[in-house]
Amino acid sequence: MDSVSDSVVKTGVLVVGAGPVGMALHLALRRQGVACIQVDKHAAGLNTSRAAVIHARTLEVLESLGVVPELLSSGLQVTDFRVRETDRVLLHIGFSELPSVYRYALMCPQDQTERILRRHLDAAGGLIDRPETLLTLAESADGVLARVGSPDRGSRTVHAQWVVGCDGVHSTVRELAGIAFKGEDYTETFVLADVRMDWPIARCEVSLFFSARGLVVVAPLPEEDGRSPDRYRIVATVAQSGDAPGIPEVQAILDERGPRGAAGRIRELLWSSAFHLQHRIAEQVSRGRVLLCGDAAHAHSPAGGQGMNTGIQDALSLAAPLAQALREGDLRALEAWAARRHAVAREVVRMTDAMTRVATAASPLGRSLRNTMLGLLGRFPLVQEKIATRLAQLHVN
Structure with a gap:
């Protein structure tokens, strides 16, 4: 004591x-x-x-605290991560073959x-x-x-x-x-929004969309209180933003960078923020x-x-x-x-x-090379499995 x-x-x-x-x-x-x-x-x-998101390795180490059953019941299991350019899939990373009992990323x-x-x-x-x-x-x-x-x-x-x-x-x-605390700041501004919306892609997938105007990530979030499954996290790069974005700004990003013809329709904004990133290490x-x-x-x-x-x-x-x-x-x-x-x-x-x-590659040449590289990686299952394992942090002891 x-x-x-x-x-x-x-x-x-x-x-x-x-x-x-x-x-x-x-x-x-x-x-x-x-x-x-x-x-x-x-x-x-x-x-x-x-x-x-809680990855497989983290769930494994959290078992010692006895919290994993509650996390699983509160979260949403995501088995796929796809990188897209509008409707074209550049790279698919699947978690269903991870060397773990947790063959998914848990959205919580x-x-x-x-x-x-x-x-x-x-x-x-x-x-x-x-x-x-x-x-x-x-x-x-x-x-x-x-x-x-x-x-x-x-x-x-x-x-x-x-x-x-x-x-x-x-x-x-x-x-x-x-x-x-050594490192640097990124030049890009990011916005984040949790929304309720109609979305054409299955809720087992996190999607990263590339476009000439920037990127946007759309990830499903678990529901609370028995509500319909329409809750999502949106993260995007923007030229600049001093304030938390509203529905018009987030909807415009989806319309411009998401899938053609069915980018999703936001009905409710739950929370939003604008932020800058840095990479530093003690x-x-x-x-x-x-x-x-x-x-x-x-x-x-x-x-x-x-x-x-x-x-x-x-x-x-x-x-x-x-x-x-x-x-x-x-x-x-x-x-x-x-x-x-x-x-x-x-x-x-x-x-x-x-x-x-x-x-966040900005030049047309840089974006073209990036997309070509990702398309090539997508042809090698062993490479995809290695990427999935690293994202899940299962290579860390």
Whole structure:
């Protein structure tokens, strides 16, 4: 149990951030019997869909938390990913032959994933202190002194043997630890919209459409409360956008870039956003007694739905080495974790950057070469299977 002495709260691990990565880590640490305090600067979960796909490897590692049955019942299984230019299929990637019991990508919006993780964390007796912001970090002889503050309760000091930053791209933990976050911003602006619409393509498919004006991705989302199956995620590049797009703007993108004659008709806009992307990686994921997981350690394009999946795998592979370090003082497994996850992050950033640059090729020659290359890849089943395995992250141990 955590203890209080001289107004300092003591714990084994302080987890900063309570998105899916932070909650997965907290749950895993509790299963290891590790005392843990978790803080998050938001008063409640963000309650937006954001990351919407859970890949096969992530489902495999989540089995240890007992959350997979609920995720499967809440999600939608997608077996096909097709790259198209209007009505022409350039490349088909199928997931039905994946070397896993989960032969699909599970579409499950992030807010639903977070609700499921939170229910299990509540059942395990785990608490999240909200809203509480990390103010300072200072290494001590046997851990880290962290000052955290709340608008209602003022500030307090937490003495943790280890601090794990699961607090996103703008990580306060990473900044206070002095860890560089190296990379670049993309020039393109992206818009995202969750809609209800009529759509001519089967709901077992995620579709990526190329056009001279940019790309658009259309992915089915699971239904809630027994409503008809007409909920979709749309992501597209645009010349510029300062505001969240409305129905007219999103409909125009579908009409221009989607299938000819039947691009789909939007009936309701559920949520939308405009955003810029970046690709960056932390110089290291471990410095002293500070560790980084998820977007705090690596930021990249959403191409292939790799971000949240990589972060959850960061967290769940950390729990056992961190417990060993706490109990035995043996850091070898923790050092191996840091080296491995940093290498995985570099690989993911390289892959998603390549996918994004190929998908956003601007010149007519570049687009023509891209489409020809994808058409050639589509002729080799073994290549398609390898791509599917990498997207599902099944090549990662």
